[in-house]
Amino acid sequence: MKVKQLSIFLENQSGRLAEVTGTLGSEGINIRALSLADTSGFGILRLIVNDIAKAHDVLHGKGFTVSETDVIAVEVPDRPGGLASILRILGDKEINIEYMYAFVEKSSQNAVVIFRIENVDQAIEALQASGVRILSSKEVYSL
Amino acid sequence: MWIVAANVLVGSLLEGMGSACEMIWDREHECMSRRNLERLQLERLKETVRRIYDRVPFYRQKMDEAGVRPSEIHSLSDVRKLPFTVKDDMRANYPFNLFAVPMKEIIRIHSSSGTTGTPTAVGYTRNDLDLWAELCARFISAAGVTSDDVAQVAFGYGLFTGGFGLHYGLEKVGAAVIPASAGNTQRHLTLMQDFGATTLVGTPSYALHLGEAVNESGIRDKIKLRWGLFGAEPWTSQMRAEIEQKLGVSATDNYGLSEVIGPGVSGECEESKDGLHVSEDHFLVEIVDPETLEPLDYGEQGELVITTLTKEACPVLRYRTRDITRLNPEPCQCGRTNARMEKVQGRTDDMLIVRGVNVFPSQVESVLLEIEGTEPHYMLVLYKEGVMDALEVWVEVSERIFSDEMKELRELEESILNRLENALGLSIKLKLVEPRTIARSEGKAKRVMDLREKTT
Numbered sequence: 001m002k003v004k005q006l007s008i009f010l011e012n013q014s015g016r017l018a019e020v021t022g023t024l025g026s027e028g029i030n031i032r033a034l035s036l037a038d039t040s041g042f043g044i045l046r047l048i049v050n051d052i053a054k055a056h057d058v059l060h061g062k063g064f065t066v067s068e069t070d071v072i073a074v075e076v077p078d079r080p081g082g083l084a085s086i087l088r089i090l091g092d093k094e095i096n097i098e099y100m101y102a103f104v105e106k107s108s109q110n111a112v113v114i115f116r117i118e119n120v121d122q123a124i125e126a127l128q129a130s131g132v133r134i135l136s137s138k139e140v141y142s143l
Numbered sequence: 144m145w146i147v148a149a150n151v152l153v154g155s156l157l158e159g160m161g162s163a164c165e166m167i168w169d170r171e172h173e174c175m176s177r178r179n180l181e182r183l184q185l186e187r188l189k190e191t192v193r194r195i196y197d198r199v200p201f202y203r204q205k206m207d208e209a210g211v212r213p214s215e216i217h218s219l220s221d222v223r224k225l226p227f228t229v230k231d232d233m234r235a236n237y238p239f240n241l242f243a244v245p246m247k248e249i250i251r252i253h254s255s256s257g258t259t260g261t262p263t264a265v266g267y268t269r270n271d272l273d274l275w276a277e278l279c280a281r282f283i284s285a286a287g288v289t290s291d292d293v294a295q296v297a298f299g300y301g302l303f304t305g306g307f308g309l310h311y312g313l314e315k316v317g318a319a320v321i322p323a324s325a326g327n328t329q330r331h332l333t334l335m336q337d338f339g340a341t342t343l344v345g346t347p348s349y350a351l352h353l354g355e356a357v358n359e360s361g362i363r364d365k366i367k368l369r370w371g372l373f374g375a376e377p378w379t380s381q382m383r384a385e386i387e388q389k390l391g392v393s394a395t396d397n398y399g400l401s402e403v404i405g406p407g408v409s410g411e412c413e414e415s416k417d418g419l420h421v422s423e424d425h426f427l428v429e430i431v432d433p434e435t436l437e438p439l440d441y442g443e444q445g446e447l448v449i450t451t452l453t454k455e456a457c458p459v460l461r462y463r464t465r466d467i468t469r470l471n472p473e474p475c476q477c478g479r480t481n482a483r484m485e486k487v488q489g490r491t492d493d494m495l496i497v498r499g500v501n502v503f504p505s506q507v508e509s510v511l512l513e514i515e516g517t518e519p520h521y522m523l524v525l526y527k528e529g530v531m532d533a534l535e536v537w538v539e540v541s542e543r544i545f546s547d548e549m550k551e552l553r554e555l556e557e558s559i560l561n562r563l564e565n566a567l568g569l570s571i572k573l574k575l576v577e578p579r580t581i582a583r584s585e586g587k588a589k590r591v592m593d594l595r596e597k598t599t
Contacts, residue, residue: 061578
């Protein structure tokens with residue numbers, strides 16, 4: 001149920017982002033989802049890719065500081081209030097969300113939200129108990 | 144009535160003369176013949192070497208290892224038989240292992256800045272403090288200051304020797320001392336106006352900063368400054384011209400270091416401003432080649448090495464200052480005969496001076512090592528913000544310290560910044576950077592990028 005996400009440290013300088021995505025592209029790596037958290041000085045680029053091991057090596061080889069984090073990919077019911085219901089489930093159990101970002105599945109009408117959660121096992125249990133679908137890593141990488 | 148008029152006339156004549164022929168504080172010792180000076184130096188050198196050998200185990204051991212005994216000093220050139228002393232020796236003997244007197248006789252302690260790992264401490268007996276004030280009085284007088292002056296001290300008062308050193312020298316000369324200390328520019332401007340300061344003491348870069356503030360506030364016509372005594376960092380003749388123009392002062396350089404006494408080793412005379420007169424009756428100075436350590440002649444540029452001749456608490460033998468200069472033994476037109484050293488051109492080691500504060504890259508390294516636990520990659524970037532020095536430290540975000548969470552990275556950033564500022568005693572900027580921003584090199588890493596203009 002846990003998905004590996006790649007995090008890359010980037011200085012707040014033009015061209016950095018292009019270099020990362022360009023490098024991955026030339027190695028045939030597909031980016032599935034992306035989020036950029038930034039401050040005035042630097043940013044953390046978070047990526048879900050189809051081949052994380054290769055991506056990690058390639059970027060590391062280019063001198064980037066890279067790390068991997070466990071996240072979960074949750075399918076959001078395709079209706080208004082869909083996301084709210086998921087967040088309510090987590091809120092009721094007092095499960096803290098560190099950050100989240102969303103993307104749309106190509107094959108269906110569903111949105112997928114990536115969550116980084118401290119107590120991820122507890123979150124998985126709570127969500128599944130409420131019938132929420134959590135994508136497997138295989139599904140996510142091949143989206 | 145004509146007697147009164149004559150007195151007034153004589154009085155104003157003398158006052159007029161006061162600025163033309165400045166006072167020599169200690170004519171006997173500042174205008175000695177070289178022969179008498181050298182005789183005095185040799186006498187004092189023998190005494191000091193004997194005393195150090197008897198009282199300070201560290202120096203005794205060093206001399207034994209070098210195979211030299213106090214009785215083997217027969218001439219001034221025999222000083223070359225003695226081993227050198229370096230900053231690391233002082234660090235290794237922190238705090239008081241180099242003291243030549245019991246604590247009971249120590250009445251002042253000063254320390255270098257730096258709270259990580261390696262500070263140095265120096266002590267003073269009553270005689271040392273009297274000497275210190277005397278030596279400062281010499282260059283203060285040479286700079287033009289008299290008991291008629293009102294002196295505003297913009298050096299920091301505290302462990303730094305600059306503040307207290309100049310303070311007691313100025314008091315000795317009889318000037319009215321305002322212990323304003325460093326910082327708070329607005330207050331300095333107010334004091335200058337309210338108290339009619341005639342003399343400013345501090346770092347040259349702060350003087351320039353005050354000069355700009357004075358002009359921006361439009362109070363240039365309201366201030367009465369005449370003399371500027373500046374030191375603790377290198378400064379060019381262009382900077383002198385700028386300071387003199389902005390503040391309306393005659394600016395002179397003075398030099399010293401806490402390891403030897405503090406300010407008071409040497410200072411320029413206002414008359415010539417052509418080299419800093421060294422108080423050679425108290426300090427035996429040599430110039431050596433920084434690589435080979437071979438002695439160099441008068442006129443040749445090299446590293447300044449100082450042996451104290453009369454200090455009681457912390458005498459020191461052949462201290463390598465790491466400052467680059469040259470010596471000129473010719474008598475000066477001011478009448479003083481002691482040798483003059485050229486304005487310091489630079490250093491032989493990696494020490495930097497930022498706003499008058501000594502900074503060693505190794506201090507940054509210690510802090511980062513504490514945080515990361517491994518050899519960190521960093522860069523010290525020095526630049527100018529207006530006329531003031533500024534320092535930005537770049538720290539590489541290695542995989543070891545990288546966190547995926549923004550909150551953690553921000554906390555790390557803040558923690559590194561606080562620790563660095565504490566360790567350096569200076570406010571700085573911090574920038575977290577990618578690995579490749581800090582170039583790798585074979586051999587010794589380049590840790591400093593100095594974007595300020597060269598000092599020569």
